[in-house]
Amino acid sequence: MVPHVLVLAGGISHERDVSMKSGRRVADALIDAGARVELREPDAELIGHLMADRPDLVWSTLHGTVGEDGSLQDLLHLANIPFIGSSAESARLAWNKPIAKTLVKRRGIETPQSITLPKSTFRELNAEAVLALVATELRFPLIVKPAQGGSAQGVTKVTKASDFAKAMVDAFVYCDEVLIESFVAGTELAISVVDLGQGPRALPAIEVEPLSGEFGYSERYTPGESNYYVPARLSQLELQKAGEAAVAAFEALGLRNLSRVDFIVDKSGTPWFLEANVTPGMTETSLFPQAIIADGQKLSDAYLALALSAISP
Numbered sequence: 001m002v003p004h005v006l007v008l009a010g011g012i013s014h015e016r017d018v019s020m021k022s023g024r025r026v027a028d029a030l031i032d033a034g035a036r037v038e039l040r041e042p043d044a045e046l047i048g049h050l051m052a053d054r055p056d057l058v059w060s061t062l063h064g065t066v067g068e069d070g071s072l073q074d075l076l077h078l079a080n081i082p083f084i085g086s087s088a089e090s091a092r093l094a095w096n097k098p099i100a101k102t103l104v105k106r107r108g109i110e111t112p113q114s115i116t117l118p119k120s121t122f123r124e125l126n127a128e129a130v131l132a133l134v135a136t137e138l139r140f141p142l143i144v145k146p147a148q149g150g151s152a153q154g155v156t157k158v159t160k161a162s163d164f165a166k167a168m169v170d171a172f173v174y175c176d177e178v179l180i181e182s183f184v185a186g187t188e189l190a191i192s193v194v195d196l197g198q199g200p201r202a203l204p205a206i207e208v209e210p211l212s213g214e215f216g217y218s219e220r221y222t223p224g225e226s227n228y229y230v231p232a233r234l235s236q237l238e239l240q241k242a243g244e245a246a247v248a249a250f251e252a253l254g255l256r257n258l259s260r261v262d263f264i265v266d267k268s269g270t271p272w273f274l275e276a277n278v279t280p281g282m283t284e285t286s287l288f289p290q291a292i293i294a295d296g297q298k299l300s301d302a303y304l305a306l307a308l309s310a311i312s313p
Contacts, residue, residue, distance in 0.1 A: 001308065001311075002035060003036070003057055003307055003308065003311060004035070004036045005030055005035050005036070005055060005059055005307055006050070007026050007030070007037060007040075008040065008058060008060040008061065008062050009039060009041060009061045009062065010041035011067060014064060014153050014174060015153065016063075021284070022282035022286065023039055023061040024039065026061055030059075030300070030303055030304060032300035047079075051079060054081065055081065057081075057083065057311050058082070058083040059083070059084045059307065060084070060085065061282055062279065063279060067279055068094075068279050069092060069148070070089065070091040070092035071088070073085070073086070073087060082311050085278055085310075086254070086255045086256045086257070087256060089254065091278050093254065094253050094255065094277070095278070097147050097275050098114070098116040098147055101179075101273065103252050103253055105273075107248050107251075108248075109249060109271070110270055112143070112183070112184050112272055114179055114180060116147055116179050116180075117134075117177070118178075119172055120176075122168075131164050131165060131168070135161055138181075139182070140158060140159050140161070141183040142157075142158045142183060143155065143181040143182075143183055144158055144164075144171050144178060144179075145179050146171045146172075146175035146177070146179070147175050147177035147179045148175045153174055157183065185264075185267070186265050186266040187232065187265045188208040188262070188263070188264055189207055189208070189234075189242055190261075190262055191205045191206075191242060191243060191261050191262075192206075192287065193250045194257070195257055196305055200250045201247070202247050203291035204230050205230075205231070206228050207229040207232035208228060208287070209228070211227065226285075228287075230290065230291075234265060234269075238265055238271075241271055242263055242265055242271040245261075245263065249261050250276070257306055259277060259278050260276070260280035260288050261273070261275075261276045261277075
């Protein structure tokens with residue numbers, strides 16, 4: 001079968017540039033594999049185009065609300081057009097980081113202690129008192145991040161009280177809810193999980209070592225700003241535990257086809273779940289394609305296999 005795949009990229013989110021690069025890379029790989037590929041942005045004509053053209057599959061690389069909160073997936077489901085990735089329900093669960101943490105924790109996977117605060121809390125209560133209470137109970141260093149979003153945008157590591165309020169303001173730029181987590185020291189792992197219909201499988205874990213010490217937006221997408229180690233510099237037992245935790249998180253959230261699950265492995269070897277991404281980046285520095293290559297696969301072959309499995313689940 002030569003599938004007709006519509007790759008969606010771009011959009012108006014804060015991660016537009018990443019999405020454009022990812023879409024082009026996915027489209028190129030699928031073309032190399034022999035697929036018939038159309039690359040386009042979401043716009044006012046998209047729904048009409050989909051209904052008239054009816055591609056065999058939609059592969060969305062859209063980030064932000066339009067691509068990851070389940071709304072696009074709901075529309076494609078209504079239109080009866082197959083798409084790569086998780087269902088609308090599962091996408092919504094993973095998109096909301098506090099909810100994802102709760103579901104994964106129920107599966108027995110460790111996740112950092114945290115609190116989620118909406119912007120309204122700071123309007124209705126004394127903001128200074130709220131931050132003082134959080135800092136006292138969770139203690140510095142803390143990780144402040146938008147409750148929804150990706151690519152580490154709006155994420156700050158806070159080590160002292162004087163920086164706390166600014167970190168909250170920066171996070172609120174991206175979302176009206178902010179997740180504040182206790183910092184867990186250790187090795188950062190990105191574990192991609194794929195499911196071609198035979199059950200989810202963890203790909204080789206990638207250890208991330210940002211040269212700045214923090215894996216922010218620039219460190220993710222600027223070549224040379226981070227070192228990646230495959231295999232990760234952990235024991236085989238630690239890697240096995242982390243891989244099993246990634247698959248368990250994938251299943252707990254009801255994910256499908258592909259995802260990337262991020263962990264910190266502490267000095268005792270315990271993997272701590274940070275978040276799951278249902279639309280992992282596909283750029284030249286992104287971790288999902290690195291994991292595919294580390295698994296001994298060509299991107300073109302792997303992406304075609306994912307596409308075909310999504311067309312005929």
